[in-house]
Amino acid sequence: VQEAASESLVATVGVIQHLQGFPASLIATFQDSAFDAFLSASHVTTILSLSIVVIAALLVGFGLPNIQAPTQGHAPSGPADDPMDALVKEEGAAYAQEAAQEYEQKEKTE
Incomplete structure (x- = not known):
């Protein structure tokens, strides 16, 4: 039961719904803690993803050389x-x- 409940939030809710003989307050506590764990993991994932995006943007912004597009009249020309x-x-x-x-x-x- 614990292994199935630890796989996903949907599985946890399914396990909680099949608990019989437990008081409703205990089931609500289990469900609330499952939702809190999911939200905490979601926040950690969001922060890590945002950090990676910011680091990548900084690397691109400061790490890549500044390249100017050629303008008309600056094309290389050989001997006529x-x-x-x-x-x-x-x-x-x-x-x-x-x-x-x-x-x-x-x-x-x-």
């Missing part, structure tokens, strides 16, 4: 006449045509 840029543009412009030709050749061979 970079030969690689010209090569990429040239190959990118012809890619659609080359891919279409390759797909047509694959369809003809299949």
